[in-house]
Amino acid sequence: MRVRIGDIVEIRTAKGLAYALYTHRYAEPPKYGALLRVFDRLYPSRPGNIAEIILNPVKFSTFFPLGAAVSRGIVAIAGNVPVPDHLSVFPIFRAAGFINPKTKRVENWWLWDGNKSWPVGDLKPEQRQLPIRAVWNHTMLVQRIESGWSPEKDLR
Numbered sequence: 001m002r003v004r005i006g007d008i009v010e011i012r013t014a015k016g017l018a019y020a021l022y023t024h025r026y027a028e029p030p031k032y033g034a035l036l037r038v039f040d041r042l043y044p045s046r047p048g049n050i051a052e053i054i055l056n057p058v059k060f061s062t063f064f065p066l067g068a069a070v071s072r073g074i075v076a077i078a079g080n081v082p083v084p085d086h087l088s089v090f091p092i093f094r095a096a097g098f099i100n101p102k103t104k105r106v107e108n109w110w111l112w113d114g115n116k117s118w119p120v121g122d123l124k125p126e127q128r129q130l131p132i133r134a135v136w137n138h139t140m141l142v143q144r145i146e147s148g149w150s151p152e153k154d155l156r
Helices: 050-055 066-071 125-129 138-147
Strands: 007-013 016-026 033-043 058-064 076-080 093-099 106-112 117-121
Touching (some): 007 033, 007 050, 016 050, 033 066, 050 076, 058 138
Antiparallel strands (some): 033 058, 106 117
């Protein structure tokens, strides 16, 4: 099965089924791949009206090797919907510029809009809510979903 923009991705976790929407493919070097918007709700089983999932708020966004995960049966495609307007805009990400080796804390942050990057130094409170630019594997994705992780909770 080929993945398509608008696919609703079903992710099994120990706490229930999580869902994400595939909204963008970033294939420019570096190739980040599929951008998933992970919704802030877990389900005991697949909902009858799968399209209603996208009415939930987004908990976080991340890049994920979706095609490989689907072909290996690690995640499933539960349906396909038009991407809502508010999720069709590529988000601004934050990225670590310099990590202090002693404290393991980021001392210089950059923002990235998919085309260009610019330094911002310390993050303002509203910038802490921006997604962190990274490609996560399935293990990291599930761990973050199960723990209730969100970018503003990441204290690096």
